[in-house]
Every structure is written in structure tokens, then in C-alpha cells.
Amino acid sequence: MGNVHAAPTSGERYVLWLFVAGDEVNSHQARENLARLCERCLDAPCEITIYDVFEAFQPALDNRVLVTPTLIRVSPPPRVTILGNLSDTAKVVAALRCGGGER
Amino acid sequence: MAKPEPVNAHPHIPQSAVALPKVETHIEGLDTVLHGGLPAGRTTLIWGGPGCGKTILALECLYRSALAGEPSILVAFEEPVGKVRQNTLTLGWDLAPLEAAGKFLLIDGVPDPAGILSGDFNLHALLAIIGGQAQRLGTRRLALDAVDALTSLLPDPGRERAELSALHHWLRDQQLTTVLTMKIAQDSAFPARYAFLDYLVDCVIHLDQRSALQVSTRRLQVLKYRGSGFHRNEYPYIIAEDGLHLLPVSSVALVQRSLGETVSSGNGALDALLGGGYRRGTCLLIPGAPGTGKTTLASVVAQAAAARGERVLFLAFEESAETIVSSMLSPGIDLQPALQGDTLRFLTAMPEATGAEEHLFHVLRAMAAFSPQLLVVDALSSSLRMGSEQAAFDYDLRLLTACKERGITCLFTSQLVRGEPEAAVAGLGGANLASLVDTLVLLRFVERQGTLHRTLLVWKARGMAHSPACHEFRITDDGIEVLGVYDGDCSKLPGNASAPPHE
Numbered sequence: 001m002g003n004v005h006a007a008p009t010s011g012e013r014y015v016l017w018l019f020v021a022g023d024e025v026n027s028h029q030a031r032e033n034l035a036r037l038c039e040r041c042l043d044a045p046c047e048i049t050i051y052d053v054f055e056a057f058q059p060a061l062d063n064r065v066l067v068t069p070t071l072i073r074v075s076p077p078p079r080v081t082i083l084g085n086l087s088d089t090a091k092v093v094a095a096l097r098c099g100g101g102e103r
Numbered sequence: 104m105a106k107p108e109p110v111n112a113h114p115h116i117p118q119s120a121v122a123l124p125k126v127e128t129h130i131e132g133l134d135t136v137l138h139g140g141l142p143a144g145r146t147t148l149i150w151g152g153p154g155c156g157k158t159i160l161a162l163e164c165l166y167r168s169a170l171a172g173e174p175s176i177l178v179a180f181e182e183p184v185g186k187v188r189q190n191t192l193t194l195g196w197d198l199a200p201l202e203a204a205g206k207f208l209l210i211d212g213v214p215d216p217a218g219i220l221s222g223d224f225n226l227h228a229l230l231a232i233i234g235g236q237a238q239r240l241g242t243r244r245l246a247l248d249a250v251d252a253l254t255s256l257l258p259d260p261g262r263e264r265a266e267l268s269a270l271h272h273w274l275r276d277q278q279l280t281t282v283l284t285m286k287i288a289q290d291s292a293f294p295a296r297y298a299f300l301d302y303l304v305d306c307v308i309h310l311d312q313r314s315a316l317q318v319s320t321r322r323l324q325v326l327k328y329r330g331s332g333f334h335r336n337e338y339p340y341i342i343a344e345d346g347l348h349l350l351p352v353s354s355v356a357l358v359q360r361s362l363g364e365t366v367s368s369g370n371g372a373l374d375a376l377l378g379g380g381y382r383r384g385t386c387l388l389i390p391g392a393p394g395t396g397k398t399t400l401a402s403v404v405a406q407a408a409a410a411r412g413e414r415v416l417f418l419a420f421e422e423s424a425e426t427i428v429s430s431m432l433s434p435g436i437d438l439q440p441a442l443q444g445d446t447l448r449f450l451t452a453m454p455e456a457t458g459a460e461e462h463l464f465h466v467l468r469a470m471a472a473f474s475p476q477l478l479v480v481d482a483l484s485s486s487l488r489m490g491s492e493q494a495a496f497d498y499d500l501r502l503l504t505a506c507k508e509r510g511i512t513c514l515f516t517s518q519l520v521r522g523e524p525e526a527a528v529a530g531l532g533g534a535n536l537a538s539l540v541d542t543l544v545l546l547r548f549v550e551r552q553g554t555l556h557r558t559l560l561v562w563k564a565r566g567m568a569h570s571p572a573c574h575e576f577r578i579t580d581d582g583i584e585v586l587g588v589y590d591g592d593c594s595k596l597p598g599n600a601s602a603p604p605h606e
Contacts, residue, residue: 021227057235084222
């Protein structure tokens with residue numbers, strides 16, 4: 001399994017989409033974990049878009065998101081999908097930095 | 104919403120008190136077992152091992168709903184949507200026009216295999232999608248296929264229970280008639296992990312595929328149906344090329360149509376012995392050892408019926424259609440005109456080829472397509488070669504009840520091994536079947552002073568003043584020639600323990 005180093009080069013940034021369900025527990029945690037993680041662990045700027053499935057379901061449908069929270073790294077490619085409230089920070093960071101991670 | 108279907112599980116309770124709205128599945132036999140259909144606005148769980156047909160069952164319920172104009176949604180958690188579409192095409196179901204008309208929606212729910220798990224999650228996105236789409240289409244029918252493919256990703260069984268519980272309650276609040284399928288390993292009993300679902304959902308159907316005596320059989324059983332009566336036994340089903348077919352026995356509700364008009368067997372002398380002929384809608388049984396003339400007699404009756412313009416379906420297990428037609432020419436029975444005029448159709452099968460359920464399915468389908476007035480089976484005893492004795496009995500009984508329900512006259516020959524005449528009647532699987540046979544004509548060879556004589560005895564002919572005597576007959580170039588009363592003592596024939604009873 002190739003571990004292509006896909007962290008953004010200078011000038012680029014992470015584009016992240018976070019799907020949440022209002023302010024329920026896991027979604028709330030995910031928001032907090034993501035904010036902290038981006039600030040401390042990632043060395044490039046993060047552009048985060050929050051999609052609330054309670055407000056609109058179409059973005060979830062379009063992106064095959066069935067659970068909340070779901071974090072999708074849109075850029076840099078390839079796409080990475082992370083399910084859960086992001087409590088395992090190390091795993092999340094590793095996945096975001098690389099071109100794909102381990103489960 | 105579905106119109107309420109009265110359920111009379113307990114006849115002493117007034118119907119209005121037990122009425123539960125139901126949704127028909129339109130799957131052959133299943134609505135009978137479910138006493139009308141699936142519970143409307145509630146959840147039904149279908150569980151079973153791989154290959155038993157859970158997805159097909161769920162899909163078929165939805166497909167037939169959609170065909171009837173009810174918008175339906177399937178979320179597939181294990182099979183990719185492309186594969187689902189491919190499978191339905193194999194079954195002859197075309198989803199494309201239904202999807203275009205907004206009557207069917209396929210949602211891809213397969214979790215990303217490269218997805219990473221980090222912490223706990225909920226199913227809110229799924230519910231939002233289902234809710235949104237259901238509202239958009241006006242849907243009331245939903246199927247979640249292999250939902251455990253998603254929920255098994257949850258951190259622990261406790262969380263899985265909680266999410267499935269939340270899902271169930273949400274579905275109920277939305278009043279969606281839902282079918283949930285779950286993959287459960289073949290040889291495990293319903294694992295403890297999912298046992299709670301049994302208590303949660305309103306209806307539980309188990310599909311099982313097993314081997315018995317080297318023949319694979321599939322069985323469906325309704326394990327639970329809250330608020331409704333249901334048929335509690337296991338029922339064989341097959342997955343035919345157009346979907347699922349369940350074969351329930353309807354012996355409890357056996358429709359005993361009144362005996363029809365008397366028609367000729369095709370042989371005047373035989374008619375006299377029978378007390379005028381045989382009655383439409385009845386069952387005739389012709390047992391006899393090999394060579395005694397069963398097929399010849401059956402062909403005489405078949406030809407006479409066809410000549411009257413009746414449609415005859417001839418189910419042959421022993422010989423091919425060509426062999427029968429050509430060998431019947433020698434006793435002067437020409438079946439060719441009837442064949443060419445399509446008043447006679449043959450259905451040939453090798454008993455060992457498939458299981459009893461599939462055989463039954465094929466003959467029932469041929470009967471549905473042809474609507475015969477007469478069904479000839481040569482020989483019914485071949486059902487013993489389809490699998491177990493129980494399978495043979497099931498086959499015989501179901502075929503017989505199917506004919507009785509439709510008012511089709513049936514003529515069964517039965518291969519007898521030398522034995523007591525009583526065995527001829529009991530040989531079809533017991534007293535139950537014997538009572539359903541209306542006419543029994545026993546053919547036997549008698550050897551006397553070095554000559555072989557053919558004898559015919561009308562053992563029973565319900566409702567007819569038949570001859571109680573044993574008659575000799577010959578097979579000539581012009582068919583069957585009934586001679587006089589056999590002047591030997593029929594009761595002393597080998598293997599004959601007692602004289603025939605009189606009715």
C-alpha cells in the first residue's frame with residue numbers, strides 16, 4: 001500500500017468537509033476535535049466546510065455520507081473519508097497527512 | 104396507506120378488534136402465510152445465510168409495490184447499486200422505467216472500504232437522506248438491505264444496539280413499511296448480538312437453505328408477527344427465474360368443490376364399470392405393477408377428453424412424450440391430433456433432476472399457463488425419486504390440493520411394487536391422501552394355468568354406482584377391451600390379503 005506523501009505543498013491548503021447532525025454529542029465532539037487538530041497538528045491552513053444533514057440531506061447523498069460525523073478530505077487528492085467523532089486524533093492526522101491510511 | 108385487512112387469527116374475537124393494516128407483498132404464497140401481507144408502517148426483519156434470497160425477497164416486495172404505483176426506496180449496504188440493477192435484469196425486472204417515473208429509488212449505502220474509523224458515530228445522515236427522499240417521492244415503502252454492513256462498523260455491540268433501536272423508532276415514527284435484511288451466518292443460530300431485534304421489530308421472517316438427502320431445499324418461516332396471526336410452519340420456496348415463489352399447503356382451507364358432471368372415460372365398457380364415467384373435478388388414481396396398462400388407460404382418458412375439446416396436461420416422469428405418443432399408436436390411441444391442436448400438452452421431467460419444490464413449481468406454472476381441465480400424471484409415485492419420502496408426500500399433496508382448488512380433474516397413475524391392494528391407496532403417503540382420491544382403478548396381472556390375464560378392479564368410485572367386480576380386460580389394436588367378470592378368485596391373488604371393500 002503506497003504511502004504517497006500528499007500533504008499540501010506551500011501555497012496549498014487542506015480542503016475538508018465535515019458532515020454533522022446539528023449539535024448532537026458526536027457531531028459536537030467532531031467539530032471541537034477537528035478545530036484543535038487543524039490548529040496544532042497540521043502544518044498547512046485548513047479550509048473547513050460544515051454540512052449539517054438536519055438542514056439539507058442532498059450534500060450527504062451526493063457524497064455517499066451515511067453516518068455523522070463524517071470527515072472528507074477533498075484536497076489534496078486522493079479523497080479520504082473518516083467516520084466518527086475524530087476522537088482518535090493520531091489516526092485522523094495520519095490519514096489527513098497521507099494519501100490514504102490504515103483503518 | 105394500505106387499506107385495513109381483516110385478520111381472523113382467533114375466530115372468537117370480533118374482527119374489528121384484531122384488524123391490522125397490511126401491505127401485500129404480491130409474492131406468490133407469501134401473503135397467504137402472512138395472513139394478508141407485511142405490517143403497514145412497521146418493520147419486518149428478514150434474516151438468513153448467504154444465498155438464501157433475502158435481497159431478492161426485499162427487492163421483490165419493493166419492485167411489485169412500485170409496479171402497483173407505490174413509490175419505493177431501497178438502500179443497499181452491501182451490494183453495489185450496479186450489481187443490484189444487474190440482478191434484477193436477470194430476474195426480468197426492469198427498474199429503469201420505474202426509476203424514471205419516480206416510483207423506485209436505489210440508494211447506494213455501501214460503506215467506503217477505504218474509509219477510516221475514528222470514534223463513535225450515528226446514523227443521522229442516513230435517516231436524513233431516507234427522510235428527504237421519502238418525502239420527495241411520497242414513499243411509504245422502504246427496504247434496507249444488509250444494514251448490518253453499516254452498523255457493524257460501530258465501536259461496540261452496545262452502540263450497534265442503540266443505533267438500530269433508534270433506527271427502528273425513527274422508521275416507526277415516519278410510518279414507513281420497512282423490510283430490513285441482515286446477514287446471519289448459515290450455521291449459527293440467531294447470534295446474541297442481534298437477538299434484541301427480535302423483540303424490537305414487528306415481524307420476523309427467517310430464510311433457510313439446507314441440504315436434505317443431497318437435495319438442496321429452501322424454507323421460509325415466519326417466526327413472529329406482532330398483532331397478527333400467521334402460518335407458523337416452514338414453507339418451501341424456490342427462487343425461479345422471475346422471483347420468489349412460496350409453496351404453502353392449503354389443506355386446511357381445502358376447497359371441496361362439488362362433484363362435477365359425469366363424463367366418459369373414452370371406453371364405454373369401462374364407463375359402465377365406473378357407474379357412468381368419471382366426474383369432473385375429481386381425482387382418479389390408477390395403481391398397478393409395471394406393464395399392467397396404466398399409461399394405456401391414462402392415454403385413453405386423455406384422448407377422450409381432448410376429443411371433447413378439453414385441455415389436457417400430461418406430466419410424464421417415466422417416458423418421453425415421443426415414446427408415449429408412438430407406443431400408444433399400437434393399441435389404437437392416436438394422440439397426435441390433440442397435440443397438434445394444442446388441446447394436449449406434455450410436460451416431461453426426470454424426477455431426480457431437481458428437488459420436489461422445483462418440480463411442483465414447474466407443473467403449477469404449466470397449469471397456470473395452459474389452464475387444463477384434466478391433469479394426467481404418469482406416474483405420481485415418481486415423486487419418491489425427488490428426494491425424501493416427506494418431500495414426495497408434500498409434492499403429492501400440494502399437487503392434489505392445487506387441482507382440487509382449481510376444479511381440475513386429475514388422473515394419477517402409480518407404480519406399484521407387488522403388495523397388498525391396501526398399499527395402493529396408502530402408497531401415496533398415508534390416509535390423508537387416500538381420502539382425497541375419488542376413484543381408484545386397480546390394475547393387476549393374474550396368472551392362471553400358465554396364462555397371464557389382465558384384470559381391472561374399480562376399488563372405489565365416490566358418488567357412483569360402480570361395479571364391485573374384478574373384470575378381465577385385453578389391450579387390442581383398438582384400445583382396451585373389457586371382458587367379463589374374472590371368474591377366478593380375485594381375493595386369492597398373490598399379495599392380496601383381503602377382498603376389496605364396497606362403497
